[in-house]
Amino acid sequence: MDDIVKQALAKWPNVPACTGWLMLDRRGQWRMRDEAAQASGSPGTPIRHEALLGFINRNYERDERGQWFFQNGPQRVYVELGYTPWVVRLSVEADGALALKDQVGNGFEPSAVFADDEGGILFAGASDPGNPSAPPRIAVLHDHDLEVFADHATLADDSLSGEFHWNGGVTLPLQPIRSEEVASRFGFVASPAAMV
Numbered sequence: 001m002d003d004i005v006k007q008a009l010a011k012w013p014n015v016p017a018c019t020g021w022l023m024l025d026r027r028g029q030w031r032m033r034d035e036a037a038q039a040s041g042s043p044g045t046p047i048r049h050e051a052l053l054g055f056i057n058r059n060y061e062r063d064e065r066g067q068w069f070f071q072n073g074p075q076r077v078y079v080e081l082g083y084t085p086w087v088v089r090l091s092v093e094a095d096g097a098l099a100l101k102d103q104v105g106n107g108f109e110p111s112a113v114f115a116d117d118e119g120g121i122l123f124a125g126a127s128d129p130g131n132p133s134a135p136p137r138i139a140v141l142h143d144h145d146l147e148v149f150a151d152h153a154t155l156a157d158d159s160l161s162g163e164f165h166w167n168g169g170v171t172l173p174l175q176p177i178r179s180e181e182v183a184s185r186f187g188f189v190a191s192p193a194a195m196v
Helices: 003-011 035-040 050-058 143-151 179-185
Strands: 018-024 030-032 060-062 068-072 075-081 086-092 098-102 110-116 121-125 137-141 153-155 162-165 171-177
Touching: 050 060, 086 143, 137 143, 143 153, 171 179
Parallel strands: 018 075, 086 137, 110 171
Antiparallel strands: 018 030, 060 068, 068 075, 086 098, 110 121, 121 137, 153 162, 162 171
16 A cells, blocks of 8 residues: 555545445456446446556555455545456466466466356465455456467366466366356455445
């Protein structure tokens, strides 16, 4: 968390939180959702301002109830999730190794891989190092990287089972999961606005 945010929290500790105004979509884009977007259920407008994106990325955290938020100075802005709290991109590095990076630009080391009933691929990784009692991180693979995934996987005919070949000869079994079970299994709230 940025120092300026910590200072604002200390100065104004009781600023009410807001919900519904910020979304992380399935492709890892942050989106602003004005009242019209919220009323219509649309994802909102992608944020393009690089400094604002960096500020959101540095101050994105999880609360004790599994709701993800962006700490905007003294105000907690809860995030509506298009699917999971993390979105990863899969690429092949120059040396042939695979790399997974989340939407904030950090590396993501997978410990498990899942195929959901809607054709999505999800990776589970270690818990947040700052909170080892938190559930494992879960990330949906950006849909533009499904071909790279398929190039490094052996899939059964049903495409919900098989294995993924990670770096160093590590093979992760591809496990089936139902999309509606992901949030409860991995301990996060997809829509904090629905909890209000």
